Amino acid sequence: MGKIATPPLNDSTNGWNRILPPRRPHPSLQADILVDWVVVGAGQAGLAAARRLAENRPGDRIALVEAGEAGDGAQGRNAGFIIDTPHNIGSSLEALATARDYITLARAAIQSLEEQVRKHNIQCDWEAIGKLHTAVTPRGISQILAPTRKTLEALNEPYTWFEGDSLHQRIGFKHFSAGIHTPGAILVNPAALSRGLADNLPPNVTVYENTPVTTATLSPEIRLATPHGSIRAGKAILAVSVFAEQFGILRNRLIPISACASLSRQLSKEEQEKLAGLPSWGLTPANSFVGVTVRRTRDQRILIRQNMRYQPQLRREESSYNAVRLHHQDLFDRWFPALKGVTIEHTWSGFICISRNSGAGFGEVTPNVYSSVCDNGLGWTKGTISGLLIADKATGIDNPLITTYEALGRAAGLPPRPFRDIGIRARFSWELWRNRHEA
Known part of the structure; x- marks a missing residue:
């Protein structure tokens, strides 16, 4: 054992959750139970795994x-x-093939999420407006955006290039020099989407928060033992992200990153x-280590996301948010400048699970125990599709996308x-120094 x-251990700072109406969580486990399946983690x-298991069985x-x-962990x-x-x-041809596979998997995830949002009328500010991938400097444009543009053309994917005033008129400020808009991305309130998915699972799924x-x-x-009860199960799916090593799996393979x-x-x-600028938009930076993710949300707030750091202790002290809040307010x-007096209202952090080679922790880890871990910063698409596919794999469903997902690779080993x-x-220090021009 x-x-x-x-x-x-989630604090109460998550701004996405705090701007939502109060929600009554599902009751915690208060008994000893026997089930056919247990899924650990409601990210x-x-x-996705719990829902697909219920559909399959x-x-x-x-x-x-x-x-x-639900909605207050990393997923929200x-x-x-x-x-x-x-x-x-x-x-390269290999990279393009991988990109095509990712697009196939991501769009299957988006289709599944959209079906649930529509079916259950989940109010999560779902906006199918695409996103911008942006650079600050000519170096960022030449090293990141220009190759991305060529890749999209090779994949025959639609995009729009914005540069200078055309970009600034779209987003309403001048920090970024150029950007590529791809139309298929969705913007949401992630906490609201997580809540809605958790509250609308099939009836043979019991949620214990x-x-x-x-x-x-x-x-x-x-x-499994919990503070006030226990679970015996025939099979298990571990969807526990950066906490996988706590369960004795994927040791020395996962890198926990916190971002504010x-x-x-x-x-x-x-x-x-x-x-x-437009009434709502979202942009991601050319370099995620030093750059800034920015959104103008549907409910008219500005989101700023930056400050990534390696966090092996799986905790980030709330006192560190003060400096982050001041930095974000300065940005x-x-x-x-026209919005003088508008203040930052919420600052928080969340964990991202990445691997050295962008591989995942997907598959059967011991008899009757499966894992769906490590989305490498693309949780809503990779997390959703991996959850659906691990449920299919565990129940013996012949889904060709399982092979596609497995071809993306397994998380590589790390030194102890x-x-x-x-x-x-x-x-990290090298990446921050080398790409400081994109801050």
Whole structure:
């Protein structure tokens, strides 16, 4: 039996959640239960896996356990982009084939999510308006945007190039020099989407929120202990992101990254009239390590996301948010001088799970136990499709997309700590210095 030494611990700072109406979470587990399936983690992968299991096995009993509340973990703390086309990839035939596979998988995920949003009328500010991939400097344009443009052309994917005034008129400020707009991306409030998916699962799925797993036995039988109950299950799917090592799987393969985001207060009608550009848009930076993700949301707030760092202890102290908030406020004041007096209202952090080679932790890890872990920063598409596919794999469904997903590769091994920490921090420092022009 393995003790979960560092369970998820979400603070109450998530701005996406705090701007939503109050929600009553599903009850926590208060008994000892026996089920056919247990899914651990109600992130993008866990929600998708639980739903697909229920569709594949409508007569089975399925438990979905979440340490916190739906929408308040990493799944509800991202920037709210559901991205269908890759960027920053090579132009080799192999890279193009991988890109085509990713597009196929991403669009299958988007189709599935859109079906749920429409079927259950999930109010998550779903906007099919695409996104911009932007650069600040000529170097960023030549090294990132120009190759991305060639890749999109090779893939026969639609895009629009914006540069200079044409870009500034679209977003209403002048920090970025050029951008590529791809029309297939979706923008959402990620916490609202997570809540809606969790609250509209099939009837043979029972959701237990505020139910952290404290100890886990995966072999020879599956037994999970929680603070006030236990679960025995025939089969399990672990969709636990950066916490996978706590369950004894994918050791020395995952890199936990924390990133901070802020939301401004809602703009008044007068302030909206002062802000040039489209009424809502979203942009991602050419370099995610140093660049800034920015959105103008449907409900008229400005989102700023930056400040990525390696976080092996799986905790980020709230005191660090003060400096981040001040930095984001400074960016806001410089970029939007006409909105003097508009303040940053919420600042928070969330975890991203990446691997050294952009591979995933997907498959059967021990008899009757499966994992769907490591979306490499593309949680809404990769997380959703991997959750759907791991449920198909676990139930013996012959889905050709399983082979497509597995072809993306397995998360590569890393040195043990402390060598891993030294190497990753050194690489981060190098990336920050080398790409400082895109800050």
